[in-house]
Amino acid sequence: MEYTLHRFVLHMKTKSYWANTAHYLFHGCHHKHPMDGLRLVFPPAGTAILCVPVYNLLRLxxxxxxxxxxxGGVLMGYVIYECTHYYLHYGQPSSSMPQKLKKYHLNHHYRMQSKSFGITSSLWDHVFGTCPDSLVAEKKR
Structure with a gap:
């Protein structure tokens, strides 16, 4: 869900003024200012609004x-995702796995916004070919 939403919804190509504005408010401002702590997580009011269709879909x-x-599981997964995302921007990881995730995610912000859509894992980037070429070559060695 994380990869799909990030790649296909938050990075969709928009053409109209209103679509561009909505895209900027939802995700573009985070890419323009990736180290702004006020733009790292989705606004709680927006999350509350989106909870209604998610709950209704689950009811179906x-x-x-x-x-x-x-x-509850979906909501908990979302909170863990947001906490991980915040930590990757602001945390100072001391062990290798979070350090690699931080480097991987910041690569998405500062080098190639069309790659590295996974936040908590690079698994789906490998599956769908959106892993940066340098990391693919590194894994083959």
């Missing part, structure tokens, strides 16, 4: 007793 595909649990 699950039973009334499992919907709240599934919704």
């Amino acid at each position: 595909i699950s039973t009334p007793t499992t919907t709240p649990a599934l919704f």
